Amino acid sequence: MSLIEIKGLKKSFQGREVIKGLNFSLEKGKCTALIGPNGAGKTTTLRMLSGLMNSTEGTIVFEGTKKGDDIRKFIGYLPQFPVFYDWMSGIEFLEYVGKLSGLSKKVACERALHLLQVVGIIDAKKKRIGKYSGGMKQRLGIAQALIHRPQLLMLDEPVSALDPFGRREILELLEKLKKETTILFSTHILNDAEEICNQILFLHNGQLVESGSMEELRERYQQSRIDIIFQNNEENYKDVLKGLTEVESITSEGKQLRIYVNDIELARREILRESMERNWPLVKFEVSGMTLEDVFMKVVGK
Amino acid sequence: MSQWLTLFQKELLEMWRNFKWIWVPITFILLGVQEPLSSHFMPQIINSLGGLPDGAVIKIPPPSAQEVLIKGLSQYTSIGVLIIVLTTMGLLSGERKSGVAAMILVKPVSYESYVTSKWVGAMLLMWGSFLIGYLATWYYTGILFKWVPISDFFASYFYYGLWLTLALTVTISLSAMFLTSGMAGFLSLAIVILMNVVTSSLSNWMEWSPAQITTYANKLLLTGKIPDSLFPSSLLALVCTIIFLLVGIFVFKRKELASS
Structure with a gap:
């Protein structure tokens, strides 16, 4: 009512x-x-x-x-x-x-x-x-x-x-x-x-x-996201990550990279494998859900 | 009605807390009383300032008690009006500008009550202060000159009060229209002065002008007779007062309380 x-x-x-x-x-x-x-x-x-x-x-x-x-x-x-x-x-x-x-x-x-x-x-x-x-x-x-x-x-x-x-x-x-x-x-x-x-x-x-x-x-806005922090400059890794099949888009927020992905399971495997092979100095690797802030940014950015 | 009383009580309390109930009456006493005092003590005052040179002869006929009262009253229509305008001009515009009007009027408060409670509050302060001040003037005139009949005192008090009421209502009305109290005050004074100037320069056509009330009231004091045009001009003053009040309420209702 x-x-x-x-x-x-x-x-x-x-x-x-x-x-x-x-x-x-x-x-x-x-x-x-x-x-x-x-x-x-x-x-x-x-x-x-x-x-x-x-x-x-x-x-x-x-x-x-x-x-x-x-x-x-x-x-x-x-x-x-x-x-x-x-x-x-x-x-x-x-x-x-x-x-x-x-x-x-x-x-x-x-x-x-x-x-x-x-x-x-x-x-x-x-x-x-x-x-x-x-x-x-x-x-x-x-x-x-x-x-x-x-x-x-x-x-x-x-x-x-x-x-x-x-x-x-x-x-x-x-x-x-x-x-x-x-x-x-x-x-x-x-x-x-x-x-x-x-x-x-x-x-x-x-x-x-x-x-x-x-x-x-x-x-409605569900989209899986993986946050990564590297020990050194994160810009070095952006290009490789962008090339991955499961990655849709990347935004950086301070030192943190926000990676929006299609399928969280596949993407996690893909990114971790990549970082093992290339020996990336990971500091943080986090799978996170959508916060209101993400929705906000998306909606307002439209 | 109980809501109106609540608003009205708040006005009285506010005037008490910001000392208007003290300084306005005192100012009105000082304004009026100085006339009988200075008229009576003029010779002493001149002497104490060194006196007149030898041989100079100036004859000043002592004024009658009525003339002294009229001089006192003229203080109320000049500086008195100024004080009334100064104490009234912020009543509505100030509250609207600060935003407190929005806090109050978002409650189920009638706009008419809001404006009229302030108007009646200001009227009470004006009539009260004027009564005290003028009574003191009358008293000192009685002691130092002659006693003017109390009925003449009240008649002149009433008619002068009508004129002051009009000045006060113009100020309230303009205070509803403008956000800056200074603007409301300035325009109120301008309107009052304009009424006086137009009336005195075109006095033949302005027999019923509200601004003539004071002239007629003076005549009433001097002669003890009621001038013919006193009632029409008083009635016109009342009508103008009501119109200004209604316009003030109307404008206040139409204005948006919050602007951005």
């Missing part, structure tokens, strides 16, 4: 089309990642879904609502750079947005305390937000997005601004939230998406270039 359905969504700025017709739907209870390089249109898409920006064309239909209904009460949104009233304390701000979302004073207060606990800044609840660090603001941002128990939680780059510990904690938090609400978040950190998302949307130049679940994508 889909919670929200997007059809033919377009957006132009001064005649320049930034979003060129998106069609997708988000399934209830799933966690979806919106992935794309910088400037792909991730933020613009999220802003249109949250109602902060009008679409030039297209429709956004929220399940169970009619045209013209205020869908903001179903949505929790965290912008990429959340801004607060610096003169308020954390708890004051949460209570404020809670009351604005229609909670009673008492419920807003309870909910605010609970969320401050959940995002781990309960100790700073009475501190002015102006004195918060970047990470604390990000956490407060997530708390404010959750205050009215939205059906759809949209997060714009929620972990990009955090240090590794903060990132870990927020990802764990999202893992927990996944069970309660539908999540859509944008990121360019592919590991994060791979870790917690069921669904992936690839956005490139304002178009949806690929989408599906992690497994589907893996299957």
Whole structure:
């Protein structure tokens, strides 16, 4: 069952089309990642879904609502750079947005305390937000997005601004939230998406270039790969490797050669035999599967 | 309604936390009170500055209490308006520019409530500060000159307030239109000054101009009679205020909160 359905969504700025017709739907209870390089249109898409920006064309239909209904009460949104009233304390701000979302004073207060606990800044609840660090603001941002128990939680780059510990904690938090609400978040950190998302949307130049679940994508782009590192300059071996029958293409990444092959069994035998005969100084020989990064590179490179 | 009250309470709290509730009334007191004080102590002031040369005779008739009050009021329509514009111009544009407006309006908050809560908050600060400041002026004028009837005081307070309300609403409206508060402030002052200039240079055709309210209110103070055109021009000021407010809300709704 889909919670929200997007059809033919377009957006132009001064005649320049930034979003060129998106069609997708988000399934209830799933966690979806919106992935794309910088400037792909991730933020613009999220802003249109949250109602902060009008679409030039297209429709956004929220399940169970009619045209013209205020869908903001179903949505929790965290912008990429959340801004607060610096003169308020954390708890004051949460209570404020809670009351604005229609909670009673008492419920807003309870909910605010609970969320401050959940995002781990309960100790700073009475501190002015102006004195918060970047990470604390990000956490407060997530708390404010959750205050009215939205059906759809949209997060714009929620972990990009955090240090590794903060990132870990927020990802764990999202893992927990996944069970309660539908999540859509944008990121360019592919590991994060791979870790917690069921669904992936690839956005490139304002178009949806690929989408599906992690497994589907893996299957679709399945291609076996062997990574090799040599003790000396890897360029010396490229030509020989390219000549092998099972090798399809080679890319180098630092000192590492990525060899995309047709049949992993045959290729492994072929490359190892070759290296034995020629006495190659191998440092690393690894058979690896497709990561999201590979899919990303492939999709975007198209 | 409860949502509007929440927004309104936040405005009051913000004005308290950034000390607007303290410095604006104090400024309004100083602005007004200086008139009766300096008028009354003018001879002493001249003496302490070395006095007049021997033989020089300057006769300054002591001003009436009403004239002193009118001088005080003229401070509110010049520097007072400046202060009102300065404290109001960032209310909408500042929040939109910083992005906090987007944080709030992504919640199910009505745009009308958002704008009007700020408008009422700013009005309260203006009317309150003006009352305190003008009351102090009236008090000192009473002590140092003569007591002006309190009913005349309130009548002139009310009509001058209408004019200040219009200036404030113009500022709010422009603050909704421009992202830079400086631009909103500059244009608000320009509009207020333009209204004054056009009204005074074309006074024959501008009998009902809102900018005439202050002239009529002065007459009311001096003569105790209500000038004929006071009501029409007050009504016109109210109508303009409402139009500016509605335009402000309309523009604010149409503007996209996030721009890139």
